[in-house]
Amino acid sequence: MDWYDGHARGLPWRVGPADRRAGVRPDPYRVWLSEVMLQQTTVAAVREKFRRFTEIWPDVRSLAAAEDAQVMAEWAGLGYYARARNLLQCARVVANDLGGRFPETREGLLALPGIGPYTAAAIAAIAFDRPETVVDGNVERVVARLFDVDTPLPKAKPELTRLAGLLTPQARPGDHAQAMMDLGATICTPRSPACGICPLMASCAARATGRAADLPRKAEKKPKPVRLGIAYVARRSDGALLLETRPERGLLGGMLGWPGSDWGESPEAAPPVAAEWTVLGGDVRHTFTHFHLRLAVEVASVDLDCRPERGTFVPARDFRPSSLPTVMRKVWAIAGPALTHL
DNA sequence: GATGCGTGGCT
DNA sequence: TAGCCAAGCAT
Structure with a gap:
């Protein structure tokens, strides 16, 4: 958390650690929108799309009222287009059935279209500061290295989730989730991790054995026809x-x-x-x-x-x-x- | 549990 | 150039 306080990435949808500790709450709509856009998608690709979307549709009610074709057109280029269809569905459920407010619990969020285990936990933690364990690709990598987990993904997923759960604090769970992801994105990177400047260096099992860069292992991929x-x-x-x-x-x-x-x-x-x-x-x-x-x-x-x-x-x-x-x-x-x- | 579903940047 | 990889979800 000390590392995050000093090294958090500045992102358009994020309330930084200083403001967050001063009591500023993130807008659940912006947290949700960013998390859906970020599913399997890089921060660089999301930035401009997020800016456009929030400019055109500043809140969930305006998005719910949008024309399908315009939303699809604005999503063009971002990929995984089922996300855009689910995004609209979800906005309409929230606007029409839930009084314009997003559910505050993981279970409530999980019931919405386009929101799976990762996104439900991320919104609950980041937007509502619930102590949920957020496990994305970054967290999988950080935890696999920290505990030197040798089992290949996706088989290792339940074990990695369990281990990540051991780290989830009751205080500042939203910032903790974002800290883990920032660490994975900037220090504990896939190819050549910067172990020398990592705040977790001393306690990292894979660092000790020199195998950090080889983890997590992954199942072989099928060739593309x-x-x-x-x-x-x-x-x-x-x-x-x-x-x-x-x-x-x-x-x-x-x-x-x-x-x-x-x-x-x-x-x-x-x-x-x-x-x-x-x-x-x-x-x-x-x-x-x-x-x-x-x-x-x-x-x-x-x-x-x-x-x-x-x-x-x-x-x-x-x-x-x-x-x-x-x-x-x-x-x-x-x-x-x-x-x-x- | 496996498969279908995009794209752009990096190595 | 080709493969790898990214804040996964739905079926």
């Missing part, structure tokens, strides 16, 4: 672009994208509208969580009165590449310039 596909970018003579909203569930669910083939070993061509399609030279490469994708891109100019089988024409002035998921933005990056020469 390569999938192929085709994306179709049609521009109408008035400049409008043919886009479609993807199905709610599954990959990139609810996000805007270019119509295309399915993605697999040998995708079948399926143009969304009859036209003279031009196959572009380079392809788009993108890696998802569980596969590599190579996307061929085809472009076409179409008439004002054409009737596509799929998708909706979006007027040029309403089209913002930033509202597309990254793979679709990559498609636009090569299709856009090609269309100007068509």
Whole structure:
């Protein structure tokens, strides 16, 4: 805690240790929003998104009243899009059923969409100063090293959670949780931990055996297969672009994208509208969580009165590449310039 | 317990 | 260049 008082990271959603000890309470809405954004996502990627979201939707009621499409568009680029759908669901439950206030207990929070064991404990501890044990990837790493736990993840998770629980104090549990995560993020880092300046150096078992950098062990990962596909970018003579909203569930669910083939070993061509399609030279490469994708891109100019089988024409002035998921933005990056020469 | 689900930065 | 990794959740 002494180390945290002197070395806490300054983060837009955080009430720092000095203010916290002076009695300043964090806004549960901002704690919740930041924690959901930070699920499997780096602080650097979250900063700007958090700023935008809180600027547009300063509280849970305004977010609950938002249009789904605008929230998805603002989330674009952050990944794991089910988070955005659950975020909206959760905001609406809190605003409509809970009087605009978040539950203050781990159990109450756990019942909300998009809030699992980590996030429930984090909000309870950070926003409401409940003595909950917060175990994220940082804490897993710190604890595995501190106690020299050799069992690979995820099998070691229950044991690491138990050990982390031994460290959870009754005083300042919220700051303690954030201290553990800051330590993992800045000192006890995955590749080359800075053991020489670590406040826990003297009591760290892995430091003693020189194995800190090798922990925690992790189960082997499965190789990622390569999938192929085709994306179709049609521009109408008035400049409008043919886009479609993807199905709610599954990959990139609810996000805007270019119509295309399915993605697999040998995708079948399926143009969304009859036209003279031009196959572009380079392809788009993108890696998802569980596969590599190579996307061929085809472009076409179409008439004002054409009737596509799929998708909706979006007027040029309403089209913002930033509202597309990254793979679709990559498609636009090569299709856009090609269309100007068509 | 295993699988599906993004992305960008770093090594 | 390719793999690793990040404040995980839902099914």
